[in-house]
Amino acid sequence: MDNLWTYAWVAVTFLIYIGVAIWSKAGSTKEFYVAGGGVSPLANGMATAADWMSAASFLSMAGMISFSGYIGSQYLMGWTGGYVLLALMLAPYLRKFGKFTVPDFIGERYYSQTARVIAVICALFISFTYAVGQMKGVGIAFARFLEVKFETGVVIGIVIVMFYTVLGGMKGITYTQVAQYCVMIFAYLVPAIFISLLVTGNPVPQIGLGSKLADGAWLLDRLDQIHTDLGFKAYTSADVNRLDMFFVTAALMMGTAGLPHVIVRFFTVPRVRDARISAGYALVFIAILYTTAPAIAVFAKTNLISTIQETPYANVPEWFSNWEHTGLITFDDKNQDGNIDYYNDENPEYAAKAAAEGKRGNELTIDKDIMVLANPEIARLPGWVIGLVVAGGLAAALSTAAGLLLVISTSISHDLLKNWLRPNITEKMELRTARISIMVAVIVSGIAGINPPGFVAEVVAFAFGLAASSFFPAIVLGIFSTRVNMQGALSGMVAGILFTGGYIMYFAVLGLGGEDDYLWGISPTGIGTLGMLINLIVTVVVTYMTPAPPKPIQEMIQSIRIPRS
Amino acid sequence: MESPDKKLYWRKNITYLLILLTAWFLVSFGFGIIWADELNQFRLGGYKLGFWFAQQGSIFAFIVIIFVYVRLMNQLDRKFQVDEF
Numbered sequence: 001m002d003n004l005w006t007y008a009w010v011a012v013t014f015l016i017y018i019g020v021a022i023w024s025k026a027g028s029t030k031e032f033y034v035a036g037g038g039v040s041p042l043a044n045g046m047a048t049a050a051d052w053m054s055a056a057s058f059l060s061m062a063g064m065i066s067f068s069g070y071i072g073s074q075y076l077m078g079w080t081g082g083y084v085l086l087a088l089m090l091a092p093y094l095r096k097f098g099k100f101t102v103p104d105f106i107g108e109r110y111y112s113q114t115a116r117v118i119a120v121i122c123a124l125f126i127s128f129t130y131a132v133g134q135m136k137g138v139g140i141a142f143a144r145f146l147e148v149k150f151e152t153g154v155v156i157g158i159v160i161v162m163f164y165t166v167l168g169g170m171k172g173i174t175y176t177q178v179a180q181y182c183v184m185i186f187a188y189l190v191p192a193i194f195i196s197l198l199v200t201g202n203p204v205p206q207i208g209l210g211s212k213l214a215d216g217a218w219l220l221d222r223l224d225q226i227h228t229d230l231g232f233k234a235y236t237s238a239d240v241n242r243l244d245m246f247f248v249t250a251a252l253m254m255g256t257a258g259l260p261h262v263i264v265r266f267f268t269v270p271r272v273r274d275a276r277i278s279a280g281y282a283l284v285f286i287a288i289l290y291t292t293a294p295a296i297a298v299f300a301k302t303n304l305i306s307t308i309q310e311t312p313y314a315n316v317p318e319w320f321s322n323w324e325h326t327g328l329i330t331f332d333d334k335n336q337d338g339n340i341d342y343y344n345d346e347n348p349e350y351a352a353k354a355a356a357e358g359k360r361g362n363e364l365t366i367d368k369d370i371m372v373l374a375n376p377e378i379a380r381l382p383g384w385v386i387g388l389v390v391a392g393g394l395a396a397a398l399s400t401a402a403g404l405l406l407v408i409s410t411s412i413s414h415d416l417l418k419n420w421l422r423p424n425i426t427e428k429m430e431l432r433t434a435r436i437s438i439m440v441a442v443i444v445s446g447i448a449g450i451n452p453p454g455f456v457a458e459v460v461a462f463a464f465g466l467a468a469s470s471f472f473p474a475i476v477l478g479i480f481s482t483r484v485n486m487q488g489a490l491s492g493m494v495a496g497i498l499f500t501g502g503y504i505m506y507f508a509v510l511g512l513g514g515e516d517d518y519l520w521g522i523s524p525t526g527i528g529t530l531g532m533l534i535n536l537i538v539t540v541v542v543t544y545m546t547p548a549p550p551k552p553i554q555e556m557i558q559s560i561r562i563p564r565s
Numbered sequence: 566m567e568s569p570d571k572k573l574y575w576r577k578n579i580t581y582l583l584i585l586l587t588a589w590f591l592v593s594f595g596f597g598i599i600w601a602d603e604l605n606q607f608r609l610g611g612y613k614l615g616f617w618f619a620q621q622g623s624i625f626a627f628i629v630i631i632f633v634y635v636r637l638m639n640q641l642d643r644k645f646q647v648d649e650f
Contacts (some may be wrong), residue, residue, distance in 0.1 A: 073619035418595035
């Protein structure tokens with residue numbers, strides 16, 4: 001019965017996307033790459049928000065915060081703070097520059113085909129890894145909620161994305177993303193508002209989180225206490241590795257500002273001032289979800305623990321058994337007493353106390369990914385809410401995948417073909433190549449999503465780390481300095497990429513070292529910040545050992561700093 | 566050669582940038598991470614202040630920072646007559 005609602009929501013939303021796609025067919029390369037430059041700042045803000053918030057933001061982030069408490073703020077700040085950097089340091093100038101892609105800027109600013117090609121390879125790697133993750137997410141959502149096979153789910157995803165990307169390019173993608181944003185935000189807010197009202201009496205989750213419970217205790221204090229009662233650290237405790245937190249936050253912020261599929265969104269608005277304000281609108285739309293997530297995290301965790309702690313296993317609510325069947329909740333009655341004992345058995349003091357009470361270790365494991373999806377069930381919300389959340393998760397995955405796939409296709413048809421290998425192809429041929437390459441990219445990412453290569457799991461570290469250590473410094477220095485030259489930028493980019501990529505491969509993908517071997521305790525997710533610094537230093541040093549850029553380039557830089565010349 | 570007006574325009578732009586980036590750094594890295602413990606002694610309703618900055622306050626501040634920047638730059642563009650039509 002619940003599944004019927006899910007099918008209905010998914011079918012309706014998919015029909016909307018198809019409708020929008022037909023309405024926004026692209027007729028020229030300018031429309032295919034940058035939607036003709038005619039997207040309103042408000043629409044662009046919404047599209048950017050949907051493009052930005054992937055399946056991970058929608059489904060996993062609240063769960064991550066739920067199980068990490070205060071330190072989860074690194075994701076909240078990291079994935080929003082970058083928009084300040086974009087609005088102030090990148091978007092307006094790139095819009096004035098006026099071409100179509102990030103490699104366009106890098107190639108021209110640093111007057112070098114080598115720089116262009118390095119930028120393209122980087123963009124391809126980042127976008128592909130990220131896109132594969134999204135296609136995998138689509139497959140999982142279909143498999144879990146719509147009872148189709150995982151592979152079939154991915155194929156359905158491929159077909160839908162291919163339809164509106166091939167037909168409409170950036171134009172089709174932008175307007176479908178606007179629709180997808182509306183679906184996502186509605187799907188995210190409805191359960192949050194309901195639960196906030198239920199638990200704290202206040203329908204605004206951002207306020208509800210800071211409110212009192214029915215029994216007069218502050219919600220956060222109650223959660224802190226629940227945690228310490230079970231031997232865990234208090235939820236709001238700042239007693240964490242804050243050096244790594246600093247580095248991760250910085251890497252995510254600078255990575256955000258360096259991601260090709262985000263930057264390219266600012267090429268689609270008519271004027272420089274539109275680029276500035278659409279970054280502001282984008283952040284408002286993103287913030288609506290990102291400030292709701294901590295509330296969901298707390299409501300879910302509080303509900304979950306209160307409901308099951310020391311409950312006899314025989315009396316568990318239905319949602320518990322449902323999720324147990326998927327393997328995302330596991331229960332192992334170690335002391336055979338029929339009760340669910342959930343506590344921190346890695347805390348030696350507490351473990352000793354628990355052993356004295358007859359407990360034999362933590363018996364419950366919960367996959368953090370279920371927090372957003374299980375929340376409506378735990379709070380006993382009506383069936384249509386759950387179906388809506390699934391449609392929202394799919395909207396998130398599809399909108400992000402589309403943006404990424406467009407970058408891949410543009411890199412091939414515009415950066416590699418038109419601007420490097422075959423400068424003489426006609427506009428019609430370029431457009432056709434763009435359409436074909438996006439088709440191929442969708443299919444390849446889909447297939448890879450079914451059987452992802454190992455490094456896809458580290459997509460966050462790779463995508464943000466590489467963007468932070470390669471694109472971000474190269475673009476910012478390119479705008480704010482007329483002295484930084486080709487030799488400096490190239491050396492800097494290569495140094496940043498090799499250091500960051502190498503560190504992530506060594507620790508996260510190949511597993512050749514453990515946490516104790518980290519440099520200054522910095523995790524692979526945070527290493528991009530150090531990579532950025534290395535890029536910066538190398539760029540400056542090499543720049544001053546070599547001649548300044550040619551006059552025309554210096555004049556070009558000065559011209560992009562002024563909105564109207 | 567860059568005209569003196571354009572140099573001044575750029576210099577004012579950089580000044581705004583530095584001030585706003587300082588604010589950006591303070592609300593997130595400063596209040597949310599470096600001084601979170603100290604700020605946690607204060608409360609905003611049910612929130613400890615450091616925790617609130619890290620999870621909500623910094624994000625609201627980011628939005629304000631961007632819109633302040635937009636306002637300042639639109640005014641600056643008009644003043645130096647480099648605003649677009």
